[in-house]
Amino acid sequence: MYAVDFDYYRAGSLADAQKLLGDHPGAKLLAGGHSLIPLMKLRLAAPPAVVDIGRVAELRGVTLSGAAVRIGALTTHTELAASADLGRAAPALAETAAQLGDPTVRNRGTIGGNIAHADPASDLPTVLVALDARINVVGPSGHRTIDAAKFFTGLMTTSLEENEIVTSIDVPVAQPGRGSAYVKFSHPASRYAVIGAAAAITLSGGTCSSVSVAIGGLVAHARRLPSVERALTDQAPSESVVAKAAAAVAADLGRDVSGDIFASAEYRTAVAPVYVKRALLAAAARASAR
Amino acid sequence: MDITGTYTFDAAADAVWTLLMDTSAIAGCVPGCRELRPDGNDRYRAELSVPVAAVTGQFDATIALEDKVQPRSYTLVVQATGRPGFVRGQAAVTLTPDNERTTVQVTAHADVGGAIARVGQRLLEGAARMMMDRFFECLRRKLGD
Numbered sequence: 001m002y003a004v005d006f007d008y009y010r011a012g013s014l015a016d017a018q019k020l021l022g023d024h025p026g027a028k029l030l031a032g033g034h035s036l037i038p039l040m041k042l043r044l045a046a047p048p049a050v051v052d053i054g055r056v057a058e059l060r061g062v063t064l065s066g067a068a069v070r071i072g073a074l075t076t077h078t079e080l081a082a083s084a085d086l087g088r089a090a091p092a093l094a095e096t097a098a099q100l101g102d103p104t105v106r107n108r109g110t111i112g113g114n115i116a117h118a119d120p121a122s123d124l125p126t127v128l129v130a131l132d133a134r135i136n137v138v139g140p141s142g143h144r145t146i147d148a149a150k151f152f153t154g155l156m157t158t159s160l161e162e163n164e165i166v167t168s169i170d171v172p173v174a175q176p177g178r179g180s181a182y183v184k185f186s187h188p189a190s191r192y193a194v195i196g197a198a199a200a201i202t203l204s205g206g207t208c209s210s211v212s213v214a215i216g217g218l219v220a221h222a223r224r225l226p227s228v229e230r231a232l233t234d235q236a237p238s239e240s241v242v243a244k245a246a247a248a249v250a251a252d253l254g255r256d257v258s259g260d261i262f263a264s265a266e267y268r269t270a271v272a273p274v275y276v277k278r279a280l281l282a283a284a285a286r287a288s289a290r
Numbered sequence: 291m292d293i294t295g296t297y298t299f300d301a302a303a304d305a306v307w308t309l310l311m312d313t314s315a316i317a318g319c320v321p322g323c324r325e326l327r328p329d330g331n332d333r334y335r336a337e338l339s340v341p342v343a344a345v346t347g348q349f350d351a352t353i354a355l356e357d358k359v360q361p362r363s364y365t366l367v368v369q370a371t372g373r374p375g376f377v378r379g380q381a382a383v384t385l386t387p388d389n390e391r392t393t394v395q396v397t398a399h400a401d402v403g404g405a406i407a408r409v410g411q412r413l414l415e416g417a418a419r420m421m422m423d424r425f426f427e428c429l430r431r432k433l434g435d
Binding site for chain 1: 294342344345346347373374405406409410411412413414415416417419420
């Protein structure tokens with residue numbers, strides 16, 4: 001279907017984009033266009049204006065600076081997957097980008113657009129939450145930085161204020177002894193995560209000195225699993241210990257799980273511990289190999 | 291689609307019931323409600339502009355309160371149609387007093403059709419739950435004021 005008529009503006013710079021958003025109430029930002037455009041063509045979204053930031057060069061690219069990797073908001077999934085710096089600093093994120101959606105989505109879709117859209121079944125939010133990433137944004141009231149765990153607040157809802165733009169994402173560089181992994185049960189047609197689990201573990205002396213685990217796909221937004229983290233912290237990550245910790249996911253999710261025609265809430269709740277366990281074991285195996 | 295929710299109010303059942311029957315409170319708390327006007331006894335017509343992310347669904351809705359047993363229970367019957375599709379649903383609402391507080395239990399069933407059901411199926415339950423939570427959170431805040 002064709003989109004409802006809309007005005008199109010191309011921003012030449014970040015400052016230009018901010019001005020255009022301010023000048024055109026109700027305008028939507030267009031980055032890679034692989035979430036917004038399908039919605040517009042289905043006429044589920046009908047913004048009066050679109051501000052295209054796709055050519056704003058200052059929002060692009062992956063740079064390593066000290067303890068963090070800075071990822072420009074317009075970096076595509078293909079660029080994430082191909083980045084050697086990201087592959088070393090946060091392999092779970094690069095791997096996730098490599099197997100997200102399909103080649104068209106990966107070549108056009110951007111990390112900034114992905115997280116601003118905040119689809120509950122998207123992969124990157126879950127990984128960013130587990131890796132303690134920080135989201136840099138700019139808006140009418142200036143720059144600010146938001147922890148990934150506080151960025152996603154509801155179904156397709158973020159803590160972005162009106163006319164704020166995601167500029168970059170900072171991901172901590174994994175230190176020796178730290179491993180991370182993302183595993184998902186993907187929908188066979190869409191590749192969206194029915195359940196996605198991401199874990200990052202730091203091992204010292206054979207026990208988990210730090211455990212960070214997040215889940216997505218079955219709840220309204222990616223979120224940490226504090227009960228699972230507590231259950232595994234200071235433990236040696238044997239299969240039985242990890243399985244027991246992963247079972248605590250039920251306590252963290254409570255009644256918040258949503259189902260659909262493909263997988264009911266009960267089913268997802270029952271399967272979630274399996275994927276949490278797999279993510280934890282994979283992260284622990286990598287931690288011990290580093 | 292079936293969804294349930296439980297919401298606890300720091301008030302007696304009579305006060306919660308009054309709030310749940312208050313047209314202006316409902317109009318202020320239904321997410322995206324632009325207008326709510328009476329259309330006969332316990333019936334209302336509403337214009338909704340449903341806000342879920344980039345999706346902006348405009349709906350015309352009829353809302354009816356049936357089987358009212360004050361201050362214990364009622365059934366909310368909603369029919370909404372708009373460009374994104376249609377929603378037909380009913381929700382059984384029960385109020386249970388618990389000392390000074392009241393627990394409101396909602397058991398809803400909804401049928402959804404049209405474009406939203408075709409392409410948004412995997413998001414419907416989450417969206418419905420979010421709107422229900424927002425509605426009752428808003429009412430709870432009103433009671434606190």
